[in-house]
Amino acid sequence: MNTIGKLRGAIAIIGIIYILIPLVVVIPASFTSASYPSFPPEGFSFQWYTKILERPEFIEAFFNSLKFAVMAAFFAVLFGTLGALAIAKYEIPGKSAITSFLTAPLSVPQLVLGIALLIYFTPMMLAGTSTGFLIAHIIICIPYVIRLVLTGLSGFDYNLEKAGAILGANPLTVFWRITLPLIRPAIISGGLFAFLTSFDNVTVSLFMISPEMRTLPIEIFSTMQDAYNPIVASVSSVVIFISVALIVILEKIHGVGKVFGGGHH
Amino acid sequence: MEPVRSHADQETSPKITTEPPKKQKKMKKRRSWVPGLLLLVPILLFLFGFFVVPMLYILYLSFISTENLSGADAVYSLQNYITLFTDSYYLNSLWITVKISIYSVIVALLLGYPIALTMAKSSARVRAIITLLIASPLLVSIVVRNFGWYLLLLPNGTINSFLLNIGIINKPLNLLFSELGVVIGLSNAYLPFMVLAIVTSLYNIDPSLEKASAILGASPMRSFFSITLPLSLPGIISGSVLVFSLSMSAYVTPALMGGANVPVMPVVVYDQINNLLHWTFGSALSYVLLATTLLSVFIFTRVFEKSKFKEVFR
Numbered sequence: 001m002n003t004i005g006k007l008r009g010a011i012a013i014i015g016i017i018y019i020l021i022p023l024v025v026v027i028p029a030s031f032t033s034a035s036y037p038s039f040p041p042e043g044f045s046f047q048w049y050t051k052i053l054e055r056p057e058f059i060e061a062f063f064n065s066l067k068f069a070v071m072a073a074f075f076a077v078l079f080g081t082l083g084a085l086a087i088a089k090y091e092i093p094g095k096s097a098i099t100s101f102l103t104a105p106l107s108v109p110q111l112v113l114g115i116a117l118l119i120y121f122t123p124m125m126l127a128g129t130s131t132g133f134l135i136a137h138i139i140i141c142i143p144y145v146i147r148l149v150l151t152g153l154s155g156f157d158y159n160l161e162k163a164g165a166i167l168g169a170n171p172l173t174v175f176w177r178i179t180l181p182l183i184r185p186a187i188i189s190g191g192l193f194a195f196l197t198s199f200d201n202v203t204v205s206l207f208m209i210s211p212e213m214r215t216l217p218i219e220i221f222s223t224m225q226d227a228y229n230p231i232v233a234s235v236s237s238v239v240i241f242i243s244v245a246l247i248v249i250l251e252k253i254h255g256v257g258k259v260f261g262g263g264h265h
Numbered sequence: 266m267e268p269v270r271s272h273a274d275q276e277t278s279p280k281i282t283t284e285p286p287k288k289q290k291k292m293k294k295r296r297s298w299v300p301g302l303l304l305l306v307p308i309l310l311f312l313f314g315f316f317v318v319p320m321l322y323i324l325y326l327s328f329i330s331t332e333n334l335s336g337a338d339a340v341y342s343l344q345n346y347i348t349l350f351t352d353s354y355y356l357n358s359l360w361i362t363v364k365i366s367i368y369s370v371i372v373a374l375l376l377g378y379p380i381a382l383t384m385a386k387s388s389a390r391v392r393a394i395i396t397l398l399i400a401s402p403l404l405v406s407i408v409v410r411n412f413g414w415y416l417l418l419l420p421n422g423t424i425n426s427f428l429l430n431i432g433i434i435n436k437p438l439n440l441l442f443s444e445l446g447v448v449i450g451l452s453n454a455y456l457p458f459m460v461l462a463i464v465t466s467l468y469n470i471d472p473s474l475e476k477a478s479a480i481l482g483a484s485p486m487r488s489f490f491s492i493t494l495p496l497s498l499p500g501i502i503s504g505s506v507l508v509f510s511l512s513m514s515a516y517v518t519p520a521l522m523g524g525a526n527v528p529v530m531p532v533v534v535y536d537q538i539n540n541l542l543h544w545t546f547g548s549a550l551s552y553v554l555l556a557t558t559l560l561s562v563f564i565f566t567r568v569f570e571k572s573k574f575k576e577v578f579r
Contacts, residue, residue, distance in 0.1 A: 004485060012383035015376035019399050019456055022413025025423070029416050039416045039423050083308040090301025102308060105316055109514030109558065111531045112323075112551045113316075115538050119326065119548065120319035135315050142308065193404075200406035202517045207539070220408045224415065224521055233416075236409040243405045247397075256404065257396030257461060 023240060030233035037230040048234035058219055058235055065199050065215040068130075072137035073194035079138070080145030080194075081187055085179075088153035099150070103143040110140065114207035121208075128210035136208050140201065141194035148193060148254070152186020189254035192246050199242070327549035345549035355533065355550070359557065362529040365447050365519075366512035370459075372452035373508045374501065377459035381500070382493075384460070385467035399457045407454060411521045414450055415441065442524045450522040451512045458511070459504040466500025467493070506562045513558045530554050 025039040033043030052058050080102075086092065087099055105113065117136050118127055126132035160182070164174040180187075202217045209218055216239065223232050250256050330344035349355045380399065384392050402410060417423045420437035428434045440446055470493060478488040516531040523529065534554060537547035 004489075008379045008382055011376065011379035015380045015456065015460075016395065016398055018376060018453060019402055022410045022417065022453060023402055023405060024413070025416050026409060026413045036421075037416060038421070079308040079311055082304040086301035086304035090298040092298045092301050092305070098305065098309075102312065105312070108316075108320065109531070109555060111514055111516045111534060112320075112555050115534070115547060115551050116319035116323045117315070118538070119544055120315075120322050139312070139316055142312070196404050200404070202406065202408055206516075206535075217406045217408050220406070220412065221517065221521070224408065224412060228415070228419070232412050236412050239406055239409050244401075247401050247404055250404075251397055255393075255396070256400040257393075 026233055026240060027237045030230070030237040032230055032233070035230070036228060037233045048230045051231055052234055052238070055231065057214070058216070058231075061214050061216045061219040062238075064213060065217070068133060068137055068215065069195045069199040071134055072141050072198040073191045075134070075138045076141035076145045076194040077187060077191045080142050080190060081149050081183075084146050084149035084153060088150060088156065089158065099146070102146045105139050106143040110201075110203040113139065114204040117204070118207040128208070128213070130213065133205070133208040133213065136204050137198040137201065140204055141197050144193045144197060145190040148190035149183065149186045151258070152183045152190075156182060185253045189250055192250050192253075196243060196246055200239075323548035324552060326545045327552050329545045331545070345546050346553070348546070349549060349553055358528050358530050358533045359553075361444070361527065362513055362531075363557075363561070365444055365451065365527070365529060366509050368444075368448045369451040369455065369512045370505045370508045372448060373456045373459040374505060376452075377456055377504065378463060378501070380460045381463035381467055381497075384464050385470075396461075399460055403457050407517050408521070410454060411450055411518060414446070414453070414522060418446060418449070441522060442526050444523065444527055446522040447519045447527050447529070450518040451515055452508075454515070454518060455508040455511050458507050462504030462507060463497055463500040466497045466503075470496045502566060506565055509565065510558045510562050513561070514554060530557075 028041050029037045029039045030041075030048055031044050031046070032038060032041035033045035033047065034041070083102055087095055087102075092098065114136070117132070117139075121127040121129075121132045126135070156179075160178050161174050164178045165171070169177065200217060201215075202221050205215055205218055206221075209215070216235065220232055220235055220239075223229055247256055327345055328341050328343065329339045330342045331340045380395070384395050387395070415422070418440035419425070420439075420441075422440075424440065425434075425437040429437065440449075474492050474496075475488050478492055479485075483491070514531060515529075516535055519527055519529045519532050520535070523532070530550070531554065534547055534550045537543045537550055541547075
């Protein structure tokens with residue numbers, strides 16, 4: 001067992017390094033002083049960070065990403081929490097079918113979803129508009145919110161709601177003072193997760209953008225296709241910093257692994 | 266959704282008040298989920314209008330063989346699908362996609378199983394740290410991860426420079442813009458899913474089984490192959506199916522890591538829709554991609570489930 005155990009541990013470490021390495025090399029590379037990106041970097045400078053400020057398309061794309069991610073997360077949380085509450089609390093017929101339906105956008109390839117929405121939106125004059133973009137992003141965020149809020153509700157004690165009602169609180173007060181505070185962690189992690197899903201998305205966005213409206217991952221994607229530019233390293237590092245900050249919060253509330261666990265597909 | 270709706274109609278119809286008392290109790294029980302239904306209305310309508318209808322719309326378009334989409338002179342036929350399955354370009358593309366997805370599953374399995382096994386045998390604390398390390402990259406945009414691979418794999422990248430410096434090779438290897446590059450990108454992106462799927466099934470194995478087999482004199486190798494491995498098969502299957510279907514339909518990674526050299530189906534579909542504006546043909550391609558993915562998942566699951574039972578009850 002000992003040699004096998006060691007071998008297993010060694011492969012496991014190699015595997016973990018394999019998962020992390022593409023992210024780990026990006027940050028050092030962004031501090032290069034050369035005119036091309038490399039790992040290990042040559043010299044040290046912040047020039048590729050200050051150069052982001054000279055590229056208005058990146059700044060604009062960043063604020064677009066932020067704006068859409070906040071709005072998509074808001075609507076996904078709104079629709080998703082109501083839906084998850086309904087499924088968890090009421091004896092609705094066809095419950096499991098409804099749950100599968102609400103998480104179905106996860107099983108359809110994002111490429112196919114993007115194509116379907118582009119073709120559908122074009123005659124409706126929604127293609128390339130903010131509204132179209134937002135709708136597409138809400139669709140891809142909803143399944144995660146449903147899943148997280150359902151998990152959050154799985155241990156929920158409905159006697160607390162009953163107690164509130166017996167003590168004379170109206171249903172709205174019961175929801176506001178009892179239900180909501182108890183499922184708040186699940187809602188917050190659902191929202192953060194939805195935010196990151198939207199903020200990171202490329203595939204669906206590719207079909208929803210217009211020349212005037214682009215997001216940060218799209219800018220990175222097209223810059224990478226055109227040229228090998230160190231500015232991609234610094235912009236990518238900014239994306240990593242934002243993601244890490246949100247991951248830390250998510251991990252504190254919910255546990256990042258649990259979000260993906262359960263093997264649903 | 267249909268029966269649900271008809272119940273809602275019943276609720277508002279005046280017929281309810283005239284129900285005989287015998288049925289009253291049943292009605293009351295039924296009524297209790299009506300508020301729940303109201304909560305579901307926004308999300309159901311939203312998904313119906315912006316997910317179900319668009320998906321059905323492109324299915325409909327895939328049967329139109331003229332490029333004119335608007336009504337009257339549209340010709341309905343299977344022409345798009347026939348072209349797709351008779352033209353060697355598209356068949357070849359489908360084959361490359363399946364091949365690359367299988368390679369990605371194999372790489373993810375070979376690296377993922379030892380990680381999952383290590384997690385299952387570690388303390389809760391170590392397990393939590395590993396989970397965080399492997400799941401976090403899933404929350405960073407795929408383009409950023411691909412850029413990391415650019416730094417490592419390009420002809421003047423880290424790996425080639427290193428190999429050139431120590432003299433193992435005398436000209437850079439084509440690691441990027443090749444099938445190898447795409448397999449590296451995809452297996453890297455989806456390896457965490459494989460680990461999480463396998464580790465879930467490993468947690469469910471009763472530890473006393475391994476103890477029992479050790480007491481009965483089985484070597485650790487024997488215990489692994491006759492207990493741990495067969496019992497973790499459900500995790501291996503669901504992980505493999507997940508990685509396979511994600512790899513089949515991935516666009517960004519093949520586009521960046523393979524480029525024009527590796528024309529996988531998603532890249533071909535994207536080209537048809539966004540560059541050539543062949544919407545009806547592109548719709549047919551989309552559905553073939555969707556169907557191939559679902560079908561392979563179905564076959565894969567069936568084949569493996571059979572062998573699982575054989576294994577367990579041997």
